[in-house]
Amino acid sequence: MFGHLRSAARYALGRDSSLRRHEVWPDDIFLVSFPKSGNTWTRFLLGNLMNPDKPVGFSDIERVVPDIAVFPRADFRKLKRPRLIKSHDCFDPRYRRVIYIIRDPRDVAVSLYYYAKKVKNIDDSFSLEAFVTRMLVPGRSYNGTWGEHAGSWLVNASNIAEFTSHQNGTPPHAAGVPVGSPGKMDAPGARGHGREFLLVRYEDFLLDAHAGLHQIADFLGLEASSERIEQAVARSSADSMRKLESAQNLQWQTTRETRKDIPFVRQAKSGQWRTALSAKSIAEIESAWGHLMRLTGYELASIS
Amino acid sequence: MMIRLAYLANYFLERDIAGRALFRLPDDLFVVAYPGSGGQWLRRLIANLLDPSSPVTEANVMSRLPDLYHASRRGFARMNRPRIIFSHECFDPEYRKAIYLVRDPRDVAVALYEQRRLGGSIETFLSLEQFVSDFFTTKTDEYGGGWAEEFSGLIKAKQGFSYRSRLKDEYLGTPASWGENVMSWIGARGRDPDAMLLIRYEDLLKDPEAELGKVAEFLNLAGVGLDASLERVRSTLKVAQGHATPQDPGKWKTVLPETAAQAIESVWGPVMTAMGYALQVREVEQYR
Helix, strand or coil, X not given: CHHHHHHHHHHHHCCCECHHHCCCCCCCEEEEECCCCCHHHHHHHHHHHXXXXXXXXXXXXXXXXXXXXXXXXXXXHHCCCCCEEXXXXXXCCCCCEEEEEECCHHHHHHHHHHHHHHCCCCCCCCCHHHHHHHHCCCCCCCCCCHHHHHHHHHCECCCCHHHHHXXXXXXXXXXXXXXXXXXXXXXXXXXXXXXXXXXXXXXXXXXXHHHHHHHHHHHHCCCCCHHHHHHHHHHCCHHHHHHHHHHHCCCCHHHHCCCCCCCCCCCCCCCCHHHHCCHHHHHHHHXXXXXXXXXXXXXXXXXX | CHHHHHHHHHHHCCCCECHHHCCCCCCCEEEEECCCCCHHHHHHHHHHHHCCXXXXXXXXXXXXXXXXXXXXXXXXXXXXXXXXXXXXXXXXXXXXXXXEEECCHHHHHHHHHHHHHHHCCCCCCCCHHHHHHHHXXXXXXXXXXXXXXXXXXXXXXXXXXXXXXXXXXXXXXXXCCHHHHHHHHHHXXXXXXXXXXXXXHHXXXXXXXXXXXXHHHHHHHCCCCCCCCHHHHXXXXXXXXXXXXXXXXXXXXXXXXXXXXXXXXHHHHHHHHHCCCCCCCCCCHHHC
């Protein structure tokens, strides 16, 4: 009863989280990704780029680039337009302007495993192999599986055959053959109906954050000088984010009640799966999501 | 102020329409179809198979297999589990198991046009061709341009305003465009037959026994006892009435202007091909 009253009160005051109740405005810009795909880093980069006067920290990131699952619903109305909003939601047709960040699902698996421990979803005895098997199962999470998430956003009229072939028996392309070139990703789907859609690979971003941020700034129509981009990249470096995390982790809702012995900002690198994942886990991920990995340029290690 | 209070009382009593706010339970099962795709027919076929003791009627279909857009949150909370729920939504990761019904978009356009004209939600002077070019193939914000308005209008007329959520109408539902709806499901679940059973309307009409057999197998695996014996299926086929009566596939060939068919094929040609619908016009070059 008390919980019921509390939720009604929160709802009445608009203090509940936005999520599907979010009132989307046509100029809202969504920073979308599956969890553990570099979204927080991108939030910092953009937050720092747009607010050059003072470095962004974990204590104020929620106001600068609010999370649709954290920021109170009513407060969204008070933000300056266009609003830049972080979201881990699967395809939502109401989102008109989307920056989609994708990351190698094998690295996502490793990162998510440590995160699940940090937020106490699993305990230390839970094995990475069992975790990988579990993350392939649909319906366990509000955010879907990695394959559902990326598939719902990246499918379009020119690549849809890649998503259906399985049901007819034989996949049209052998493993390891890249079928996705950027040109194949342009038809309707999440980019149709006049939407603005930018696909960013976390790995490309890691290689050259300056170029990546420049691309996003162009997409957003932000005037950004090289110096400003340089400053944003420096202020959002893994080192500086680690320092901010240790100083402010109690001020950020996402980390407040989590284990402090596992950091939120971890390695900020790619390719860790090569040493962290077993051959079995790699094969499981690639057999479930190989079609999407080929489409987005992640080379498969196992030939099934 | 009074209205806000009424909304709040509604929310507290959970008498607001569930819509996208439905609290999903892990064993929920969903029947999903884009509007105009024969979903109401499939829904009644399944609802009839669910309870052999009495045939499905317009009155009991809401309790056997309710839809997101008319039942209140409280109604859903009181259902027996596992619940089977009807929805028009795009892909939703919390629909752990879903039966997705797809239909030739050229026939969907005709069916939607006729439904909406009957329902009065499109102007009578709007031609089928205009409907296809100005709405069906171009509008993704169905929720802003007819869908939710139609539903909340309906709710307003039949049940009084207090049933409405005080939230924006778009929250009620977002089926988006045919292509977006189909693609979002195929993109997410096209390779996962355990999580999504894909049924084509045309196959269901041609061989209902076989297709309902698949539905029964899918639901049985998920813990719903469904008797899909031939005898039961045959008696079931007679129950559909009114707007749930199936239409013969290919009606578009006689009523849809060629330019409209072309417009649909030029936007979603490859999606149609992937779903097994032969194109009238040769596949548009831009996709090759």
